[in-house]
Amino acid sequence: MDRAQAYDERLPLPALAARVRTVWVQRTGPRPVLQRNLPTGGVELHCPIGATPRLVGPLTRAKVEILPPGLTIVGARFWPGAASPLLGVPADELVDQLVPFDDVWGAASDLSARLAKAPGPDAALRSLQLDLVRRQARTPPPDSLVAEAVRRLMPWRPTGVGPLAEDLAISESQLRRRFLAEVGIGPKTLQRTLRFQGYLALAQAAKQGSRVADLAAEVGYADHAHLARECLRLTGQTPRELLGDAVDRCGCGHDHAASYGSFLAARPRAALTG
Secondary structure: OEOOEEEEEEOOOHHHOOOEEEEEEEEEOOOOEEEEEOOOOOOEEEEEOOOOOEEEOOOOOOEEEEEOOOOEEEEEEEOOOOOHHHHOOOHHHOOOOEEEHHHOOOOHHHHHHHHHHOOOHHHHHHHHHHHHHHHHHOOOOOOHHHHHHHHHOOOOOOOOHHHHHHHOOOOHHHHHHHHHHHOOOOHHHHHHHHHHHHHHHHHHHOOOOOOHHHHHHHHOOOOHHHHHHHHHHHHOOOHHHHHOOOOOOOOOOOOOHHHHHHHHHOOOHHHHHO
């Protein structure tokens, strides 16, 4: 078993930026790879070249799987609440599931065939994105109230669900129902997931020697023990196990600047200069 693999993550095409957080190309080597899919708050679309695409999540805990050797995957990670209108299925039906794309989107076999014909991984990734752009043009936009609520639940915007519902002129029960249909999980669960994603963004950008406890405090954890409990609940690992010996990237050595950059962009200026 090997944890090493090639993973090239990048920003999506501009036309997809409101729905897709990041896209990637992933390639395994000569040995099987241990893959740990972490909760991000959103749905992911994984397209192994030559095999059936599938949907992942939204996850409330890590999903560990074994990827075969010699595999190439192109994928897209959606923002919370942005995938359900595009897929035409309530997000709560996908929670903690790995679902063959054919079960949700009948034309998935056509997508798989187009990706298999692409001259290389980069071309396959572009083909996937153009397919999403075409389908997006025929799809209603995401729920604007849910989208605003998701924006306010991002790290560095501390708020409670009660005040959030009041600001949006909706009851907490109505807000939760709309979240379950569009995001798949409730607003409080999403807030905890996004806070952890914010911590990973800080860890990705941290300078050598940065203290884990300092990063945890900045994103809103009470102390290191609080972070450790949440990390174990969401990922099945401690922060050190997840990040490896280097605090600036995950244990696999991947650079996640594309997906975590959006979290850092919303970081208060005082935190950047202080």
